[in-house]
Amino acid sequence: MITKTHLIYFSPTKTTKKIVEQIAAGLGSLDSEHHDLTRMDAGLDMQFVDGLAIIGIPVYAGRVPEIFLNRIQNLSAAGIPAVLVALYGNREFEDALVELRDVVTSKGFTVIAAGAFVGEHSYSTGKQPIAANRPDVADLQNAKEYGTAIAKQLNENIGAFPPEIPGGVPYKERAPLGGIAPETNRELCTLCATCAKVCPAFVIRVDRDVITEADNCIMCCACVKYCPEKAREMKHPVVEARREMLVKNCSKRKEPEYFL
Ligand SMILES: Cc1cc2nc3c(=O)[nH]c(=O)nc-3n(C[C@H](O)[C@H](O)[C@H](O)COP(=O)(O)O)c2cc1C
Incomplete structure (x- = not known):
């Protein structure tokens, strides 16, 4: 029985948050504590010593967002288990999950499971939809069942830690941000x-x-x-071009993937 779950996430448009919450629901934890880093300018200065953590990020250019890395600089854990979530906009998640695994492992978490889920792309619009309205009912149900499968694995003490996660090291080069804004x-x-x-x-x-x-x-x-x-x-023309590319090449529905 998992007594305490820590939900640690960065989620500007809340799709990552929705998935993290569903996994927590499926885990059946009695006590859930939210650590929402989205508007936490100074970051989270805390050591996690008990329970289980679900750590979620949106994928930005195939990587973990740099702003998330800054916000977890002063965070550490005393070996507690962690479930990872990479939320991507139906293109690819590339090296984001392996990068997240490496960074949370260096902070003292023990990664026991990881999942890649799909959410509405940040650049999606009414006229040019990309994974619009996802996570949908089926995605949320999948996330909940994934949480239940993790709880079962923990209770029965099965599974290989850490799980095999797709992605490469060195990670793909970070795409420069800056200069483009709504x-x-x-x-x-x-x-x-x-x-x-x-x-x-x-x-x-x-x-x-x-x-x-x-x-x-x-x-x-x-x-x-x-x-x-x-x-x-x-x-911005750079985003317009990107949006067109995404609509053209990434409209076929992708499903969540789990690594347990
Ligand atoms: C700067 C930027 C880069 C992104 N890069 C990717 C990407 O490489 N692959 C992908 O499928 N989605 C990408 N997305 C889409 C987000 O991963 C997706 O919209 C996610 O649902 C946002 O999460 P949130 O709702 O928790 O903020 C990108 C979004 C932004 C803003």
């Missing part, structure tokens, strides 16, 4: 500042105008997805 349509914007309140990189300031510090934008599109007036748009 724009605000001032005809629709009411200056409500929702964009600033949801931005995980704290790069949006709303006063008499909306000012976005593009150099430090991580392109997560939380401001676009949560703007109540649909006034934020990611329409």
